[in-house]
Amino acid sequence: MATQIESVESIRLIIFIAVFAVMALWEFLAPRRPLSSSKAPRWGSNLGLVVLNNVMLRLIVPLGMVGVAYVAQASGWGLFNAVEAPYWLEVLFSVILLDLVIYLQHVTFHLVPLLWRFHLVHHADLDIDVTTGLRFHTIEILISLGIKAAAIVLLGVPPVAVVTFEVLLNSTAMFNHSNIQLPLGIDAVLRWLVVTPDMHRVHHSWHKRETNSNYGFNLPWWDRLFRTYRDQPQDGHLGMTIGLKQIRDEQRAERLHWMLALPFVSKSTNATERKED
Known part of the structure; x- marks a missing residue:
């Protein structure tokens, strides 16, 4: 099992690097918005946080979520291990249900x-680009790990579905946080199938009602179903302000130790209780 998981992790790393490179190049060639600060310090801290998080995950759960899925499968735990269904259907529904779990x-x-x-560490970024999709506090990553592990065990998610979901989640997070220009017609169609950059950028607005919308990372349907969908930012994509109103210190926001x-x-409470200026 360990050898299989190592092979899977290698494939995931290759896909991660490829998607990151494509998004970074796209941002350079066709940016959606001008950035408010230099990329170098932001990227250094955001990517430094990624490295730290991955080291912590390796130390705490060496076999990752795929290992959890293998254990659940071998032990017969969870819904899909208790019912008879075509394998492809189990994989499809597992990916969809895991995405719902991440939305919730x-x-x-x-x-x-x-x-x-x-979570506000993610929202404290004063710009939004491909690295923002990777900027999460280590403790948030660990809590999310526990939630995903519980969902995998309860649902009996097949290992193939876990790999598929993790690759999709990482790739779409980089895609929908990217500062890329998409034709409006293409965006209008795509956002029925996947969360687009224009759709998710609204979620990073400093206006409370916009921060509390468009929570989806991968599938866009949950926001529409649970009425948290907002089509466009009130200030427009070029005029909107990214980040949080109470955190506007550019030098601090770009430092890894400050993020941690x-x-x-x-002193903030939560995104719902924040008062609108």
Whole structure:
């Protein structure tokens, strides 16, 4: 099992690097918005956080979520291990249900003050580009790991579905946070199938009602179903302000140690209770 998981992780890393490279090049050639600060310090800190998070995950759960799926499968745990269904259907529904879990998790991180303290590190970025999709506090990553592990065990998610979901989630997070220019007609069609950059950018607005919308990372349907969908930002994509109103210190926002300390020093409560200026 360990050898199989190592092979899977190698494939995931290759796909991650390829998607990141494509998005970064696309941002350079056709940016949607001008950035408010230099890329170098932001990218250094955001990517530094990615490295730190991956080291922590390796130490705590060496076999990752695929390993959890293998254990659940071998033990006969979970819904899909208890019912008879075509394998392809199990994989399809597993990916869809895991995406719903991530949507609900995202909403919860906005609503619960303690969880928001960690999630606001993601929203404290004063620009939005491909690295923003990777900028999450280490404790948020660990909490998310526990939620995903519980969902995998309860659902009995097949290992193939876990790999598929993780690759899709990472790839679409980089895609929909990217500062790329998409023709409006293509965006209008795509956002029925996947969360687009224009759709998710609304979620990074400093206006409270916009921060509390468009929670989806991969599939766009949950926002429409649960009425958290907002079509466009009130200030327009070129005029909108990215980030949080209470955190506007550019030099601090770009420092890795500040991002790690932010949940413990921030006076903010949660995204729902924040007052509109």
